[in-house]
Every structure is written in structure tokens, then in C-alpha cells.
Amino acid sequence: MAKLVGGICCSHVPAIGAALDLGKTQEPYWTRVFSGFEKSKEWFRQMKPDVCIVVFNDHATAFSMDIVPTFALGCAAEFPPADEGWGPRPVPVVKGHPQLAAHIAQSVINDEFDLTVVNKMEVDHGLTVPLSLMFGQPEEWPCPVIPLAVNVVLFPPPSGKRCFDLGKAIRKAIESYPEDLRVVIFGTGGMSHQISGPRAGLINSEFDKAFLDSLAGDASYAKDIKHVTYMREAGAEGIEMVMWLVARGAMDAKVEEKYRFYTVPASNTAVGHIILENAA
Amino acid sequence: MAEKAIPNTPQKEYADIPGTFVFDADRSAQGYAINAFCMTLLKAENREKFKADEAAYLKQFNMNEEQTESILKRQWNRMLELGGNIYFTAKLGATDGLSFQQVAAKMTGMTQEGYAEMMLKGGRSVEGNRSKAEWEKKNG
Numbered sequence A: 001m002a003k004l005v006g007g008i009c010c011s012h013v014p015a016i017g018a019a020l021d022l023g024k025t026q027e028p029y030w031t032r033v034f035s036g037f038e039k040s041k042e043w044f045r046q047m048k049p050d051v052c053i054v055v056f057n058d059h060a061t062a063f064s065m066d067i068v069p070t071f072a073l074g075c076a077a078e079f080p081p082a083d084e085g086w087g088p089r090p091v092p093v094v095k096g097h098p099q100l101a102a103h104i105a106q107s108v109i110n111d112e113f114d115l116t117v118v119n120k121m122e123v124d125h126g127l128t129v130p131l132s133l134m135f136g137q138p139e140e141w142p143c144p145v146i147p148l149a150v151n152v153v154l155f156p157p158p159s160g161k162r163c164f165d166l167g168k169a170i171r172k173a174i175e176s177y178p179e180d181l182r183v184v185i186f187g188t189g190g191m192s193h194q195i196s197g198p199r200a201g202l203i204n205s206e207f208d209k210a211f212l213d214s215l216a217g218d219a220s221y222a223k224d225i226k227h228v229t230y231m232r233e234a235g236a237e238g239i240e241m242v243m244w245l246v247a248r249g250a251m252d253a254k255v256e257e258k259y260r261f262y263t264v265p266a267s268n269t270a271v272g273h274i275i276l277e278n279a280a
Numbered sequence B: 001m002a003e004k005a006i007p008n009t010p011q012k013e014y015a016d017i018p019g020t021f022v023f024d025a026d027r028s029a030q031g032y033a034i035n036a037f038c039m040t041l042l043k044a045e046n047r048e049k050f051k052a053d054e055a056a057y058l059k060q061f062n063m064n065e066e067q068t069e070s071i072l073k074r075q076w077n078r079m080l081e082l083g084g085n086i087y088f089t090a091k092l093g094a095t096d097g098l099s100f101q102q103v104a105a106k107m108t109g110m111t112q113e114g115y116a117e118m119m120l121k122g123g124r125s126v127e128g129n130r131s132k133a134e135w136e137k138k139n140g
Helices: A014-021 A028-047 A098-110 A125-135 A160-175 A205-216 A227-234 A236-250 B025-030 B032-040 B044-052 B054-058 B065-072 B076-081 B086-095 B100-108 B112-120 B132-139
Strands: A003-010 A051-056 A071-074 A116-118 A145-150 A182-188 A255-266 A269-278
Touching (some): A003 A028, A003 A125, A014 A028, A028 A125, A028 A255, A028 A269, A098 A145, A125 A145, A125 A182, A145 A236, A160 A236, A205 A227, B025 B032, B076 B086, B076 B100, B086 B100
Antiparallel strands (some): A255 A269
16 A cells, blocks of 8 residues: 655745755855755655656646636646746656545545546646755656645635645545555745735744745644744745645654754745654 | 726725725726736746737727726836736746846836845835835835
8 A cells, every 4th residue: 555654844935946956065155055955855755656646736827817727636647847037947757646646636535525537738847846945956756746735826725624624535536546556745924924915025923934934843833824824924825834734644643753954044935844754 | 897986986995005006896897908918927928929029919808998008018016006916917027037036126217237236125114114104104
């Protein structure tokens, strides 16, 4: 049977991708950020996942305002990196896992999560920056990836609790898949940031720390945070943190925090990162 | 249609957040054309066409005059107020060679250097920036 071996959450700031792609990782500004992910790379080398499920949001790349799915699961065999206006990131094509993805789609829909199935999708920095942070700059990504796009662009996104519960349903789906696969789930986005309007630049480290603490615990505080609270306290775009709750919901009620990293800023954003394993 | 106030609409609970244009269904309906225009800038050939004659290019989209003006004059906050979304308008920024941080700086009214320095020092504090009342007190 497939098994969920870990959950990781991290920010997906586009400037991190640009810094990597333009060879700026040795600049002091960026070594501060990238040094926080060295341990994560090591964790992945030891963990050797067969598949990663990456919960991310599309930033007006695959989805315009024509169609805005709340949850969209990528079931294709591959997902090309998108041109977001600066040219596509020079990263490998993301290979999917259509069989497991189809199984997850069926399982969670039967569990009353009416998600959208996507068979063709280009992926933007929301998905590829976390992969770069965890895997560096390889010729090929080390394992197939199942993208789960969550709408956080058009208000309202799904609630934190809904995201958490979807995570639980995904866990159930993973554990009912017959092949022995080691699966890691990513929650991405955040942490506090606002990139729009006169209040842009907002950062709230106290909020972020309480959120990380809650994820490392039972997440009962984090999953009930209201949308307006995210926006007021963690910035209009800080609401992306609901996506971390999908990953947390997929994990056991009791988790062990393996690693944590937090720094301000990367461009406009507080960078947070946590690695969780199910408590033994 | 979308621009008419809907009678008896309850106050949105997020309307009190200062300096913030929440991109909700009303703004999405109002700004569909702005965002549709921005999406076309994902293609390099369209970026070239737009740069060659901005006003002519914008005529393809069903924007009102204010929306067109906000784009031509690069009024970044006004675009959001009229229904643009930051992830879409950032593509206009990219077409102009601006990063997300440069676009953000413009919306705050700060210089790029001043904004970058504020971020390096830990960003804009949430203290005094939670509600419009706090902003009014500060500026009053």
C-alpha cells in the first residue's frame, strides 16, 4: 500500500526562483534564504519519496478569470513550466503520476470533495519554486509530482478547515492505493505578505510563528483562522497559508517537527518552512 | 452592471482593512477585461504588440475609459480598485521589466530603495495597520 511519509510546508516566492535561475544564490541576501533549505535537501535524500503531492496556487497562469476552480488536481502525465511574463523558468518538465492522481480524484470525490480534474496544465512558480528549494537544480526532478491547485486568488479561497479536511481525505486515498509508494505532501505559499495596494510590505512574524507552532501541534488554532484574520494580520496575500493546512490535515493528529526555518524577507515575503513526520 | 452598487448589501467584514483591495467576486466581475488583457501578456509576441501601440492594443478588450487610462498611465492601485488583480497586473509589470517588488513599491508610494529597505528591516509592521480607523488617526 502507498504510505504518507512526511509533510513539508514552505513559501513559494517567485524571487527565490529568479535568484536561483539567475545564479544569485551566493549573494548575502540570498544565502540567508537558501541556507535554510540545506537540511531539507538532506531530509529528502534520506526520505526518497516515490511521489510528491504539491499543494500550490496558480498565479493567473493556467487559470485566468474565465474558470476559477477551488481545488484542481493535476492528473496529466506531465506539466510544463509556464511563461509568467518573464519567460519560462529553466527547470525540468514536471512529470505527473496519472494513476495515483486519478485514484486520489476518485477517492476524494466519493468522499464529497468535489474537486476539478485537470488533464492539461502549465505550472508556474507556485509549484516549481518549492521543488527547486527541495531538490536544487537537477536535470530531472527526482520523482513524479501531483499538483493540487487551490484558488487563493479570487476571494474567498476555501476555508482553512476545508483545506485541512481535504488533506484528511487525500490521506485516506493514499492509503487505499495498492502500490507500495512513499508519498510526501507539500503545502506551499505564505507566510505573511502583502504585495498589493498601499499596505504592501506587511509582515507579521508573530502571526507566522503562532501558525508554525500550531502546525507542529494539533493545528486546532490554525485550521480555524478566518479569512479576514489572515488578511488583516498576515497581509492580503498571506491568506495563501490555508494551503499549508491541506498538508497538515493529511498528517496524523500527532506529528513530530523535524525541522523549521524562518526568515524575513525574500522580496516582499516572510519565508517559512517546516518539516513534519507522523509521530511514532 | 457590476459597477452599480447592490442595494442592501451588508458591509463586507474585510472592507475595514486599510490600503487593501480585496479581489472578490464584485471586483472580478468589474475587472474582467483588465485581467483578460493582462493574461494575453503571457505570450512574448503579445507583449511586443502591446508595447508597439498600447492604446490600439487595449481596444481589443471591453474596458471602460477609466480602466484603459489606469493601464496607460500605470496607475497600479487604480487598476486594482477597478477590478484588476495583482497576479494579473504583475504581468503588465513584467512587460515593463518590473519585478513583483518593484510593482509593490509603486503601490505604496515609496521609492524602490525605501521599500526594499523597509523589507530588509522586517517589513511593514501590522501595528497601526490593521484597520482604516488606525490609518485615519495616523493621518488625521
